Amino acid sequence: xxxxKSTKKWYVVRSVSGQENxxxxxxxxxxxxxxxxDYIEQILVPTxxxxxxxxxxxxxKERVFFPGYIMVQASLAGEIPHIIKSINGVIGFLGETxxxxxxxxxxxxxxRMLGKVDELAVQDDNVNIPFTIGETIKVIDGPFNGFNGTxxxxxxxxxxxEVMVKIFGRKTPLExxxxxxxxx
Numbered sequence: 001x002x003x004x005k006s007t008k009k010w011y012v013v014r015s016v017s018g019q020e021n022x023x024x025x026x027x028x029x030x031x032x033x034x035x036x037x038d039y040i041e042q043i044l045v046p047t048x049x050x051x052x053x054x055x056x057x058x059x060x061k062e063r064v065f066f067p068g069y070i071m072v073q074a075s076l077a078g079e080i081p082h083i084i085k086s087i088n089g090v091i092g093f094l095g096e097t098x099x100x101x102x103x104x105x106x107x108x109x110x111x112r113m114l115g116k117v118d119e120l121a122v123q124d125d126n127v128n129i130p131f132t133i134g135e136t137i138k139v140i141d142g143p144f145n146g147f148n149g150t151x152x153x154x155x156x157x158x159x160x161x162e163v164m165v166k167i168f169g170r171k172t173p174l175e176x177x178x179x180x181x182x183x184x
Contacts, residue, residue: 007075008039008040008041008073008074008075009073009074009075009076009104009105010071010072010073010104010105010109010110010113011071011072011073011074011076011093011094011102011103011104011105012069012070012071012072012093012094012095012105013069013070013071013072013084013090013092013093013094014068014069014090014091014092014093014094015068015069015070015089015090015091016068016089016091017067017068018064018067019089020045020064020067020068020069020070021045021064022089023070023087023088023089023090024043024044024045024070026087026088026089027040027043027070027072027084027087027090028043030083030087034083036080036083038075039074039075039076039077039080040072040073040074040075040080041073041074042071042072042073043070043071043072043073044070044071044072044073045064045070045071046064046065046066046069046071046113047062047063047064047065048062048063048065049061049062049063050062050063051157053157068091069094071105071113072084076101076102081093081101081102130178130183131151131154131161131178131181131183132151132154133151133152133153133154134150134151135150135151135183136148136149136150136151136184137149137150137151137161137163137181137182137183137184138181138182138183138184139163139165139174139176139180139181140180140181140182141179141180141181142176142180144165144167144174147165147166147167148165148166148184149163149164149165149166149174149181150163150164151163152164152173158177159177159178160175160176160177160178161175161176161177161178161181162174162175163175163176163181
């Protein structure tokens, strides 16, 4: 009764926030116990790597990217939805109507989410800093959109720049992320 991979769709399971990995383990052990590997392909908790500095030491920590959500690639035949929902900490499926069937993610959403997961996995810690001190930049986002400024400081850790912008003839320092500015 095994189904081909193409019939399995991605669903989002809502879970108790902060318990995603534990719930993923419960799900995996249930699948093994009930011999449902043919129906459930993958269970994914999208995470991102976050660098924290504690006592002057850099530590890398994985943080759940979408708290309270677990992605499941499965064929929801027969009892499968009930088995997933009966797991401790699972609230239900995202997008299901009362008494209705769980709604699968569209392929574009899946690609975007999986792409995000891959992108986060690939992201290098020592990202080269695209700006230099003294460089003139243009603010492209936020309340100071359109203003030009000079890069004063670069905070690699937070990926932020301190930019000196002339507002009403006075120089004002702004803290902006790399995404809020572009080279002039």
